[in-house]
Amino acid sequence: MAEAEAITFTFESEGFAGLPIHVGAAHLSERMNEPFVARLTLAVPIPDADVAQMIGKAGTLTIERQGGALRHVHGVVAELELGEPPGPNTRDRATWATVTLVPAFWLLGLSRNTRIFQDMTAVEILEAVVGPALSTYGRELRVSLDGSYPTREYCVQYQESDRDFAQRLIEEERISYAFDQEGDVEVLVLRDRNAAHPQTPTQTGDLAIPFQPHALDLDLDEPIVEVRHRAKDTTQSVVIRDWDWTRADMPFDAEQRATDPHGRDRESYDQGWGRTAWITDYAGTSYSAEDTARQVGVRQQALVRDADSIEVVSRVVGMAPGTRFGVAGHPTPGFDGEYFVTHVTHFADAARAETDGKGYVNLVHAIPVATEWRPERRARKPAIPSIQTAVVTGPSGEEIHVDEHGRIKVQFHWDREGAYDEQTSCWIRVRQPWAGGGWGFWWVPRIGMEVVVHFVDGDPDRPMISGSVYDGTNALPYPLPDEKTKSTIKSSSSLGGNGFNEFRFEDKAGEEEIFTHAQKDYNEVVEHDHTTWVGNDQTNEVDVDQTQTIHLNQVEQVDGNQKMTVGGNRTVKVKGSFEETIDGTEDRHVVQDVTETFDANETRTITGDVTETFSSNETRTITTDQEEAITGSQTRTIKGASTVTITGKLDQTVIGGITSTTPSAHTIIAVGGFTVTTPAQVKLTAPAGVTFIAPGGFTQIDQGQDWLGGLKKAYSPLSWSVFAVAMEIVQVQVGFTNIKVELGIVTCTKDHLDLKPHAAKMWNNAVGLYNGLKSRVTGFMNRG
Structure with a gap:
């Protein structure tokens, strides 16, 4: 009977506090990086007990061996099934049920969430997700890691249970976890080195466990009864x-x-x-x-990790994944050594324990402790194979929130924790139709826009903005379907939205249009040629100034009329030559004054007539010489007076004759003297008379010159008044009966010469003058 009591299995539940429950059979599966699962057949020592109350409550499986070995498996009852009693006489003594005991971490798989974590390591995320979730079951997460882990800019739990999400992060970082059962409840422990894991608890307390292949009939002992070595090819x-x-x-x-x-x-x-x-x-x-x-x-x-492993059959109740043990005494070379437990399956049968002492055994898989155990990546990250939409977010008071790479932030519609601010997501790249090295398209979605989001490889952690859509908040630029033929690119001034830039197409047949609107400046740069063709009219209107700079030539052709109206002044500056050709007439109307300044010469060639009409005065000032050449005739008509003032010398050369006609007097005043020189005759015709006034004296008259040659008779008397002026008169037609010369001191007539005082010295000249005149007059009269 002692052997029958060598090992016992009991279960305790919160639903039946203080009541030990008999375990008829147990199957416990434990693996590294997996929640354990224990299937227990229980006999509650109360007939028709309400065993369903155990669901969701804590429970503990205890395996106890005489001699001190004790193993507790703490967990939560996740499933219960009422069963038939094993015999006809047991129903009145107990209630039979099969329960499933799991760690509280397993229950995290029953809740699902979608949320975002930013700028956190995987370990920090695990602490934020798993820690609070376990605390609701009175459990905790223990972090015992030696390595450092990178900060994740953006990490999404997408439609995953908390357990699946945590499992995925653990596998991505190749962290191991197991459950510490040493306390009153199981503790989830994270580790990243085999050496950090504890030693397997044994009855003797030794690391090495003896190999005893024939000890299966004794539940009192904890030997290793079988070892199988396994080797396989792996990826290298x-x-x-x-x-x-x-x-x-x-x-x-x-x-x-x-x-x-x-x-x-x-x-x-x-x-x-x-x-x-x-x-x-x-x-x-x-x-x-x-x-x-x-x-x-x-x-x-x-x-x-699995290239070299062993499979062990043992009766060590403390065997658990994440512990280390040693094999000792195996006859096969290389089998002895230290190993790391990766998974264990426990088998317990109370009936056999009572009858043949073979009520417990386990199957252990282990790897050499020198081989670091790293988990495989079995938890698939959820994929988002299709698109989603989100709302662009940013700081309060801003309309555009963007970083130096043109990335924006958004809040997804499923995000319950975001506050629609600049913290709602990571910076997300924005897809553009064209993106080159400093060139391409660039449009940045603005705060409040609904944008379309794709995910690189379907990865929720790698969103990318691919466009935007209109919605109930952001309406279309033009009402539809009324304006269905319009297409546009229209912006909005920021901040405030009180203006816009637009490039619009109207495709309605017969009303086609391209419309451009610049809210402020419009700058256009063409590196080479620019050609514009307008099939009909063109209108340009500039409300303020216009500046046009052409660094080389300009050709402007107007096949019809051109009209220019300048409301203010107009200035044209030509640094080179200026040439203007008008095939028709030119009309210029200047309401006010005209000023022309020529710093060099001016040449004007007029093949037809020139008519100039001045309604008022004309003043011309020539600071140097003036030369005027007229190949034909020149006629000037001056209705008023004409004054010519020459401060220098006047030279006139006339190839033909000169005729000067005036209906009134003609006066010539020469302050410095007056000289007429001609190789031919000088004739003065004055029917009303000629008066010579020479106060300075009449110096000489050439007697050989024909004074009166060709004169006709029957003319009235000729009178000279001489005031110091020497004159020669030729071809003067006169008729006279008396000659009078008045010199102030001499009076000379035909029959009489009167010498006044002081005139003696002029006598000779007077006599000569008289005789000359007399002979010429006599000859003239005789010819008559």
Whole structure:
């Protein structure tokens, strides 16, 4: 009977506090990085007990061996099934049920959420998700990690249970977890090194467990009764490639190489399942770090971890994943050594324990402790194969929120935690139709817009804005369907939206139009030719100033009429020559004064007539010489007076004759003297008489010159008054009966000469003059 009591199995539940419940059979499966599952057949020592109250409550499976070995498995009852009693006489003594005991972490799989985490490491996210969730069950998360983990700029729990999300993060970072059962409740513990895991609890307390293949009949002992070694080929090398769009050397690689015992390399090129490496430490313009080297190392460890392993059959009740034990005394070389438990399956049968002492055994899988155990990536990240929409967000009071890369932030419609501010998402890149090195399209969605979001490789952590849509808040620029033929690109002035720029098309047949509107400035740059063709009219209206600069030539052709109206002044400056050709007439009307200034010469050629009409005065000032050449005739008509003032000398050369006609007097005043020189005759015709006044004296008259040659008779008397002027008169037609010369001191007539005082000295001249005149007059009279 002592053997029958060597090992016992009991269960305690919150629903039946203080009441030990008999365990008829137990099947417990424990694996690294998985919640354990215990299937227990229970006999509650109360007939028709309300065993359903155990659901969701804490329970503990206890395996106790005589000699001190004790194993507790704490958990929560997740499932219960009422069963038939094993015999006809047991119903009145107990209520039989089968329950499923799991850790509280397993229950996190029953809730699902979608939310965003920013600028946190995976460990920090796990603490934020798992810690509070476990606390509702009185459990906790314990972090016992030696490594450092990169900050994730953006991480989404998308339609995942808290457990699946946590499982995925743990696997992505290659962290291991197991459950510590040493206290009153199970504790989820995160570790990243085999050496950090505890030793397997044994009856003796030793790390090494003896190999005893024939000890199955004794539940009192904890031997290893069977060891099987397993070796298999695995992937040897890992290569990772990822993309950092902020770096010039954009794709970056990392690799971890190894070969099998035959020198062969089997490579895994890992670039799937979303991000392959985390790009971290955004420094304002680019990312400065990535964990590719760490990732490639731990992934290679995960791939080769099962190349060498053992399978052990034992009766050590303390065997649990995440513990270390040793094998001692195995006859096969290489079997002895220290191992790391990866998973254990426990089998317990109380009936056999009572009858043959073989009521408990376990099957253990382990790897050499020197081989770091890394989890595989089995938890698939949820994919978003289609598009979603979101609302652009930013700081209060702003309309545009963008970083130096043109990225924006959004809030997804499913996000219940965001506040529609600048913290609602990571910076998200915006797809453009064209994106080159400093050239391409650029449109930035503004706060409040509903944008279309795609996800790179369907990864929720890698959103990308691909466009925007109109909605109930943001209406279309033009009402539809009334304006259905219009297409437009229309912006809105920021801040305030009180203006817009627009480039619009109207495609209605017969009313086609391209419309451009610039709210303020409109600048156009053409590096080479610019051609504009207008099939009909063109109208340009400038409300203020217009400046046009042409650095070379300009040709302007108007086939019809041209009309220019300048409301103010007009200034034209030509640095070179100015040539104007008018095939028809030219009419110029100047209401006020006209001023023309020529710094050099002016030449005007007029092949037809020139008519100038001055309604008022004309003044011309020529500071140097003037030369005027007229190949034909010139006629001047001056209705008023004409005054010519010459401060210098006047020379006139007339090839033909000169005729000067005036109906009134003609006066010539020469202050410096008056000289007429001609190789021919000088004739003065004055029917009313000629008067010579020479106060200074009449110096000489050439007697040989014919004074009166050709004169006709029967003319009235001729009178001279001489005041110091010497004159020669030729071809003067006169008729006279008396000659009178008055010199102030001499009176001379035909028959009489009167010499006044002081005239003696002029006598000779007077006599000569008289005789000359007398002979000429006599000759003239005789010819008559």
